[in-house]
Amino acid sequence: MMSRDKILDAAARMFSRSGYHRSSMDEIALEAGVAKGTLYYHFPGKAQMFQALITEGLQMITETIKAEIDRDRSLREQIETVIRLNVDLFLEYSELAHIFFNEISNGIEEDVLLAVRKERSAYNQFIADILIDAGIPPEDGPMAAAGILSMMDGLCSYYLRHPSEAKREQIDRLLYAAVTTGLRPM
Amino acid sequence: MMSRDKILDAAARMFSRSGYHRSSMDEIALEAGVAKGTLYYHFPGKAQMFQALITEGLQMITETIKAEIDRDRSLREQIETVIRLNVDLFLEYSELAHIFFNEISNGIEEDVLLAVRKERSAYNQFIADILIDAGIPPEDGPMAAAGILSMMDGLCSYYLRHPSEAKREQIDRLLYAAVTTGLRPM
Amino acid sequence: MMSRDKILDAAARMFSRSGYHRSSMDEIALEAGVAKGTLYYHFPGKAQMFQALITEGLQMITETIKAEIDRDRSLREQIETVIRLNVDLFLEYSELAHIFFNEISNGIEEDVLLAVRKERSAYNQFIADILIDAGIPPEDGPMAAAGILSMMDGLCSYYLRHPSEAKREQIDRLLYAAVTTGLRPM
Amino acid sequence: MMSRDKILDAAARMFSRSGYHRSSMDEIALEAGVAKGTLYYHFPGKAQMFQALITEGLQMITETIKAEIDRDRSLREQIETVIRLNVDLFLEYSELAHIFFNEISNGIEEDVLLAVRKERSAYNQFIADILIDAGIPPEDGPMAAAGILSMMDGLCSYYLRHPSEAKREQIDRLLYAAVTTGLRPM
DNA sequence: TATGAATGAGCCTTCATTCAT
DNA sequence: GATGAATGAAGGCTCATTCAT
Numbered sequence: 001m002m003s004r005d006k007i008l009d010a011a012a013r014m015f016s017r018s019g020y021h022r023s024s025m026d027e028i029a030l031e032a033g034v035a036k037g038t039l040y041y042h043f044p045g046k047a048q049m050f051q052a053l054i055t056e057g058l059q060m061i062t063e064t065i066k067a068e069i070d071r072d073r074s075l076r077e078q079i080e081t082v083i084r085l086n087v088d089l090f091l092e093y094s095e096l097a098h099i100f101f102n103e104i105s106n107g108i109e110e111d112v113l114l115a116v117r118k119e120r121s122a123y124n125q126f127i128a129d130i131l132i133d134a135g136i137p138p139e140d141g142p143m144a145a146a147g148i149l150s151m152m153d154g155l156c157s158y159y160l161r162h163p164s165e166a167k168r169e170q171i172d173r174l175l176y177a178a179v180t181t182g183l184r185p186m
Numbered sequence: 187m188m189s190r191d192k193i194l195d196a197a198a199r200m201f202s203r204s205g206y207h208r209s210s211m212d213e214i215a216l217e218a219g220v221a222k223g224t225l226y227y228h229f230p231g232k233a234q235m236f237q238a239l240i241t242e243g244l245q246m247i248t249e250t251i252k253a254e255i256d257r258d259r260s261l262r263e264q265i266e267t268v269i270r271l272n273v274d275l276f277l278e279y280s281e282l283a284h285i286f287f288n289e290i291s292n293g294i295e296e297d298v299l300l301a302v303r304k305e306r307s308a309y310n311q312f313i314a315d316i317l318i319d320a321g322i323p324p325e326d327g328p329m330a331a332a333g334i335l336s337m338m339d340g341l342c343s344y345y346l347r348h349p350s351e352a353k354r355e356q357i358d359r360l361l362y363a364a365v366t367t368g369l370r371p372m
Numbered sequence: 373m374m375s376r377d378k379i380l381d382a383a384a385r386m387f388s389r390s391g392y393h394r395s396s397m398d399e400i401a402l403e404a405g406v407a408k409g410t411l412y413y414h415f416p417g418k419a420q421m422f423q424a425l426i427t428e429g430l431q432m433i434t435e436t437i438k439a440e441i442d443r444d445r446s447l448r449e450q451i452e453t454v455i456r457l458n459v460d461l462f463l464e465y466s467e468l469a470h471i472f473f474n475e476i477s478n479g480i481e482e483d484v485l486l487a488v489r490k491e492r493s494a495y496n497q498f499i500a501d502i503l504i505d506a507g508i509p510p511e512d513g514p515m516a517a518a519g520i521l522s523m524m525d526g527l528c529s530y531y532l533r534h535p536s537e538a539k540r541e542q543i544d545r546l547l548y549a550a551v552t553t554g555l556r557p558m
Numbered sequence: 559m560m561s562r563d564k565i566l567d568a569a570a571r572m573f574s575r576s577g578y579h580r581s582s583m584d585e586i587a588l589e590a591g592v593a594k595g596t597l598y599y600h601f602p603g604k605a606q607m608f609q610a611l612i613t614e615g616l617q618m619i620t621e622t623i624k625a626e627i628d629r630d631r632s633l634r635e636q637i638e639t640v641i642r643l644n645v646d647l648f649l650e651y652s653e654l655a656h657i658f659f660n661e662i663s664n665g666i667e668e669d670v671l672l673a674v675r676k677e678r679s680a681y682n683q684f685i686a687d688i689l690i691d692a693g694i695p696p697e698d699g700p701m702a703a704a705g706i707l708s709m710m711d712g713l714c715s716y717y718l719r720h721p722s723e724a725k726r727e728q729i730d731r732l733l734y735a736a737v738t739t740g741l742r743p744m
Numbered sequence: 745t746a747t748g749a750a751t752g753a754g755c756c757t758t759c760a761t762t763c764a765t
Numbered sequence: 766g767a768t769g770a771a772t773g774a775a776g777g778c779t780c781a782t783t784c785a786t
Contacts, residue, residue, distance in 0.1 A: 522709050522715075595762090595768045
């Protein structure tokens with residue numbers, strides 16, 4: 001495995017475990033099994049490394065979701081698939097996803113921040129389009145997507161923090177309900 | 187105004203503007219108009235200051251909401267009131283609320299973390315009870331509350347980042363819809 | 373003695389001994405007998421510390437020279453005095469003087485660089501005025517001053533590097549000659 | 559053009575533009591259009607590369623000056639020629655010349671430092687001999703040479719920093735005056 | 745009660761150098 | 766001859782915290 005990938009993997013693990021700021025370049029290098037200088041051989045700095053992680057990760061995710069959706073039939077199944085795949089990702093890379101959707105603004109260079117925000121906007125629009133397809137009014141699309149993704153974040157975090165109380169299928173069910181019938185069954 | 191209150195006010199402003207980590211003790215002292223040492227006279231450390239802020243702030247908020255709800259009649263109005271008051275708070279103290287609901291985990295002492303989480307759990311339960319009253323299945327209450335609060339966070343953040351696209355009333359409407367009918371109108 | 377002065381003293385020693393870049397903040401702190409953080413309590417950064425050193429040092433020097441000159445009578449004595457005092461300074465703070473007159477441009481922030489250059493220009497003009505008083509054509513004043521100060525730097529450096537060959541009085545004599553009769557006696 | 563020469567050329571440009579320390583091996587390699595490793599194939603290290611540059615450059619210069627001088631007649635013309643050629647060099651390779659005459663001492667290995675100093679001494683003696691021929695007392699020769707070379711450095715730097723104020727011919731004239739009649743016309 | 749000078753661990757980054765290919 | 770990925774020591778700087786007054 002090449003150094004660059006080892007680093008990106010380690011960074012994903014570290015960021016996902018400890019967040020952006022608490023993951024020091026020393027720790028990432030240690031986790032990746034390379035010297036600290038190697039990080040700077042492959043990336044201009046911490047922020048750009050984060051950006052590469054987001055960009056490359058998101059690309060894979062988007063492609064995965066697109067591929068899965070195309071194979072599905074009913075609208076219901078499509079929404080369920082999108083939810084399931086996203087929740088899987090959230091649960092696997094909880095902190096990283098969390099950072100991506102929330103914490104974007106810390107001591108990061110302006111240009112990197114902009115790039116990451118652009119990625120987030122694009123992903124939000126990607127989800128918005130799916131929601132609009134599913135019947136949500138176009139003018140509500142982007143906000144609804146932002147809302148759903150945040151809710152997903154909140155549910156996953158709650159689930160991870162209360163493993164005994166909550167069940168995995170609850171997450172999917174509540175998300176589906178929020179989109180289709182409301183959390184309150186009628 | 188006493189030093190302690192000036193500090194707490196300044197901390198709320200700073201945390202709300204720049205987040206927890208980007209607000210340095212120097213800046214908070216400057217904003218409060220006291221010497222840095224004074225912060226440590228009133229609070230054992232930064233984390234404990236944050237904790238005090240959360241605890242005391244939440245107490246006020248909870249009381250406000252309780253008072254408003256008691257005056258309301260219909261279930262619909264109750265939910266709308268809770269949403270409106272919460273959104274108002276989110277929009278005024280966006281970063282601080284954001285921290286409270288999301289970022290809690292950043293190098294903070296374990297005991298403070300626990301205390302803050304406890305506060306959050308209590309608030310989540312407070313909201314959950316209202317939602318259960320509104321017809322949500324009791325076993326879904328806490329998660330639904332977590333989901334709704336996160337969604338609120340996401341919608342407010344989106345609204346603040348896209349002032350031209352989004353409208354304030356959209357936030358309330360989408361939240362209400364997520365609880366009652368689903369984001370997708372039928 | 374206050375920390376700030378201890379630091380400035382240590383910095384003068386270190387810069388004078390090893391130049392700007394080879395003097396690390398660690399070493400300066402060690403030499404000053406304070407913690408590294410203390411340097412940053414008193415100065416925003418290394419460059420600003422250097423600037424303070426130059427500014428405050430130059431003020432003292434300028435005042436000393438002015439005081440000595442006023443007491444002198446003949447033009448000849450005035451020039452000799454200026455030369456002697458400057459050479460004394462060069463010999464005591466050789467590297468620092470060297471930096472001030474030469475090395476100004478390394479990795480220093482633009483604004484600090486400008487400030488130091490301004491100081492140098494002012495000092496150059498101060499010397500130029502004296503030279504013009506001494507009979508040098510006004511239009512040659514600033515360049516002649518720059519030339520003489522550099523020559524002084526060169527002679528002092530040579531003297532310090534060849535202690536056995538060169539004599540202190542040679543420096544003064546050659547400088548005086550360069551101004552008045554030419555290095556080549558007629 | 560062979561790698562070694564491309565590197566030396568690039569190094570001269572970089573050192574001349576940015577000084578010794580601000581020119582990184584990466585930049586030199588980039589400027590030379592070779593890989594970084596190639597630098598280390600041709601030179602043991604940065605310092606030795608610098609040394610080679612000085613040695614080989616100086617050889618050319620010395621030969622050029624010798625050739626020009628032999629063709630001249632009067633003493634006056636000889637001095638003027640030496641001055642002119644040297645000033646030309648200073649203006650073309652300002653930073654590099656500056657380093658050669660001034661900054662030599664920056665974290666460079668002791669042996670390289672010694673070698674460069676030796677080169678400088680030789681060049682100084684070369685100039686000293688010319689000055690002695692021109693009538694300067696032999697015992698003043700080396701110091702006078704050091705003084706003149708430094709003055710030249712100072713005048714050229716001043717000229718480059720104040721392109722609007724100063725004129726090129728002023729440099730030569732002042733230098734000639736310093737040697738022959740004194741800066742102050744009688 | 746309040747101050748502010750002083751601290752030092754920890755962080756991100758730079759860069760000359762090495763070495764397997 | 767030449768390459769470029771990898772290294773690690775060293776540097777400048779931040780900031781929560783301490784403490785004498």
